Amino acid sequence: NACVRAVVRTAIFKGLEVYGVYRGYEGMIEGDIKRMHSYSVSNIVQRGGTILKSARSEEFRTPEGRKKAYNNLMKHGIEGIVAIGGDGTFTGAKIFFEEFGIPTIGCPGTIDNDLYGTDYTIGFDTAVNTALEAIDKIRDTAAAHDRIFFIEVMGRDAGFIAVESGIGGGAEFVMVPETATDIEGVVKSLKNLRKTKSSSIIVVAEGDDAGNAEEVMQKVKSKIKDTSKEFKVTTLGHIQRGGNPTARDRVLASRCGMAAVEGLLKGEVNCMAGVMNQQVVYTPFGDCIGKTKPLIEDHLKLIEILSI
Known part of the structure; x- marks a missing residue:
């Protein structure tokens, strides 16, 4: 407009x-x-x-x-x-x-x-700030309940929203279509991070080669096998396309x-x-x-x- x-x-x-x-x-x-x-x-x-x-x-x-x-x-x-x-x-x-x-x-x-x-x-800037606001709120929940959150943002072919909202939101990992996602590496890093952090935020662009946030979460969860850790998925969807x-x-x-x-x-x-x-x-x-x-x-x- x-x-x-x-x-x-x-x-x-x-x-x-x-x-x-x-x-x-x-x-x-x-x-x-x-x-x-x-x-x-x-x-x-x-x-x-x-x-x-x-x-x-x-x-x-x-x-x-x-x-x-x-x-x-x-x-x-x-x-x-x-x-x-x-x-x-x-x-x-x-x-x-x-x-x-x-x-x-x-x-x-x-x-x-x-x-x-x-x-x-x-x-773009509005979409990033919308995603960032959601990530900030989700981090409060993640930290309070010792959870790993996988947050899906838009980006079927490009990871710009994921990268900038991930940096601004302090994400531990950002997964984008432009780079290959190493699930084994993510799992190893998450295990190491548990020594210093009780929760983690993973931002996933919808077009990542490893799948959407739900698919990535299932792949990671199957390899960690820690029943004490909760894994959650949030898909931000079309809220990123609207707003002032x-x-x-x-x-x-x-x-x-x-x-x-x-x-x-x-x-x-x-x-x-x-x-x-x-x-x-x-x-x-x-x-x-x-x-x-x-x-x-x-x-x-x-x-x-x-x-x-």
């Missing part, structure tokens, strides 16, 4: 007419397009989600569907598009630009933080929204507006989609060092 607000108000500030396309590409195909004004985005910067809604669109995957979308844009005299989303959104935008040539710039909207071309994505955005997310979203409009006016096309090293950068959709954004290696080292 902060990004939508920034796009609308920057466009108006620059003397442009701006329209909102509701329900993503599906709304574009169905003509669910409405003129927006400054007051259209009042009182939304603090709200999670999107007032424009979102939707999957199988029809947009077809040439016929994209032609319908193009025709609807032409009816409104639309000359440029700002698309907020991740890989799927940008893949669609890239194909649409190649077919019809409407200048398009994307804004990185995904909690997973896995888009190449920006240090952080819109929604953090200040960091609101600022990032606002910067990307403004940069998208300014980029279109400067002739940038078929790319994403992101922020790297505090500077706005424009990265081709092909790179955003095709290149892998690596985890920060020092973060993984930090987890190991701080867990002793």
